[in-house]
Amino acid sequence: MAFDLEEYLRTAFRDKLRLPTVPTRDGAALPPSARLPLKRREVAEVERALQSQREEFRQRMERLAQRRRQLGRREEELRDVVLKFDAFLKVPGRGPGPGPAVGAPADSVPAPQASAARRERALRRGDEERARAAGQGAEVARLRRELEGLLRRRERLARRLRSLRGFGDYLRSVLAGMGQFQDIPAMLAHFGALAGARAALAQQAEAGQEQLAQGRARLRRYREEAGSKLLRTNDELTRLRARLEDARRDVLQGESHWARVQSTATQKTLLLGQIKLAVLNLFQLATARLEVPTDVALEDTEAQLDTVLLCMQDLAAISAELLPRQPGTCPPRLPVATSINPLRHGGARVPPSQE
Structure with missing residues (x-):
């Protein structure tokens, strides 16, 4: 029976004298005002479990006290x-029971040895x-310590309940003012869903911030690369501008040289025109005086000049024939005509040097 009591106490106080596990929620996601009904419900459940455990413990303590008695x-x-057995053993020649009589066989157990064995077993x-x-x-001491710990926990929960009572009143006033929810747990569930959505949005915002930081880093690298490219382009533009200035100076020098060439060409053209006019006047005078056929074009200045030269040669030849030659003098030499056909007009004779 003692063995059954020991097993009973060992299993009962180990397995049954425990508070039921109260389902807890994530307290970090809820504010203190939202955790108040949960804590109040937890305290009520703990209070009921503690009351039942206290009653069971009282009954067990009564049974244990009865067992101890x-x-x-x-x-x-x-x-x-x-x-009594010691007093019986002190009486000489007597045993605890009928025992063997005087003169018993030698192999039987003596009475003092049997009484000593029974005494040892009893002790x-x-x-x-x-x-x-x-x-x-x-x-029992361990169970009392556990009971004291449970009582202290109950006291702590009661103090916390008193400290959170204002939040409960606030939640009830909010529930009465809104009129949208049936009870506080429904409102807290809705608030929990909103808190979860807010956490998801915060996570998305954090991911967006990370992407924005990566984009800013890429933009900064792109700006640095674009800045270096712009510097190289500016250097190249500076070199090209220097080459353009050199080319402009060369163009200005070429234009000034071309202007001088054009001015010289204009002067030469003007002089050539004057020469052509002079040759034309001489040609017209010579042909008019000598009655030379004027079958030469007006633009053919070379032919006109040849005609004038031929006329001058004819006149020089005629003058040489008519005037006596003075000793020691040579007739003036005229330039040779460029035309290959000798000029014949008015019965005048062409000099032998021109034939």
């Missing part, structure tokens, strides 16, 4: 039996009972 009475009875049984009682006392 029984063990005490049993120990007193065993002590009385041991004392060992008493030690075992006292050890069991001590173990039960230790278990």
